[in-house]
Amino acid sequence: MADQPRPCIFCAIAEGKIPAKKVYENSDTVAFLDINPRSRGMSVVIPKKHYANMNDEPLTSSNVFQVSQNVVKMIKDSLSPDTVYLSVMPSQEVPHFHVKLYPVYGDERPLSESQAVKASDQDLEAISNSIKSATVNLFSAPKGEEKSREPEISEEDARYLRTRAEIA
Numbered sequence: 001m002a003d004q005p006r007p008c009i010f011c012a013i014a015e016g017k018i019p020a021k022k023v024y025e026n027s028d029t030v031a032f033l034d035i036n037p038r039s040r041g042m043s044v045v046i047p048k049k050h051y052a053n054m055n056d057e058p059l060t061s062s063n064v065f066q067v068s069q070n071v072v073k074m075i076k077d078s079l080s081p082d083t084v085y086l087s088v089m090p091s092q093e094v095p096h097f098h099v100k101l102y103p104v105y106g107d108e109r110p111l112s113e114s115q116a117v118k119a120s121d122q123d124l125e126a127i128s129n130s131i132k133s134a135t136v137n138l139f140s141a142p143k144g145e146e147k148s149r150e151p152e153i154s155e156e157d158a159r160y161l162r163t164r165a166e167i168a
């Protein structure tokens, strides 16, 4: 029994096996009120399909974010918070991808920030470069399309721009 994986509470909510105060539902997502809200109307948006990380099912995750935007609008229209915070924090406790929505009223700060980590300018530079290089790998065009992505500019326009640059 010890090796038996614990049942996932969000799957149980999606399947209607345990009750939840649902605020929105469509074919592959469901939004419901957090049972221990940090602020009035705090909601959770989940895919009905079980997966842990946003990138495991990118299209479904996009859908979850779309629904999250709708639910934020519903919360704003209904509860009139000053704003709504949103968080995506993978949880060991419930390893089922979810977006949390925190309505914020007045001076309340329901999404409390943890203490900042120290980082030198060098650290930040290294981290920045690291992130940027990952992005280049993700979005670089497939071979053969590289050239068509370059902006086309006529020789005449190029001359004009050079002249403008010299004036500036």
Ligand SMILES: [Zn+2]
Pocket (backbone or CB within 6 Å): 008, 009, 010, 011, 012, 049, 050, 051, 095, 096
């Ligand atoms: Zn689950």
